[in-house]
Amino acid sequence: MPKKITILFLLICLSYLNYGQEADKGKIAFSSDRDGNYEIYVMDADGENVRRVTYRKEESDDLPYWSPDGKRIVFRSVKDTSYNIFIINEDGTGITQLTRNYSGACNPKWSPDGQWISFEASVSS
Numbered sequence: 001m002p003k004k005i006t007i008l009f010l011l012i013c014l015s016y017l018n019y020g021q022e023a024d025k026g027k028i029a030f031s032s033d034r035d036g037n038y039e040i041y042v043m044d045a046d047g048e049n050v051r052r053v054t055y056r057k058e059e060s061d062d063l064p065y066w067s068p069d070g071k072r073i074v075f076r077s078v079k080d081t082s083y084n085i086f087i088i089n090e091d092g093t094g095i096t097q098l099t100r101n102y103s104g105a106c107n108p109k110w111s112p113d114g115q116w117i118s119f120e121a122s123v124s125s
Contacts, residue, residue, distance in 0.1 A: 029064035029073050040064045040075050053092040063106060067114050074108040074117050085119050
């Protein structure tokens, strides 16, 4: 029986869970199932101007984290047992998938210079 180990794909450093995070420009990214499925939303720091960024009915999107320049959001997406990391522009355009079928991929974070993304994943050996 294969032993399950956890590997951290480390490009910067270990970091903590973040369910909602504020960009330097005063906007907060968060996930919510208010529309029936977990999606990524953005709002002003005062709670005004809430708007949905992702529209992916087949996937649950969560764990958003702003890029240092406040223009992009990295997040996790889960469909069935497939966990992947994506990037999307603040306005919901330009979605890009970064990983393919990592088991348990989570906690995506930007490096301080915005050049790298770290995340955690589980692999079987």
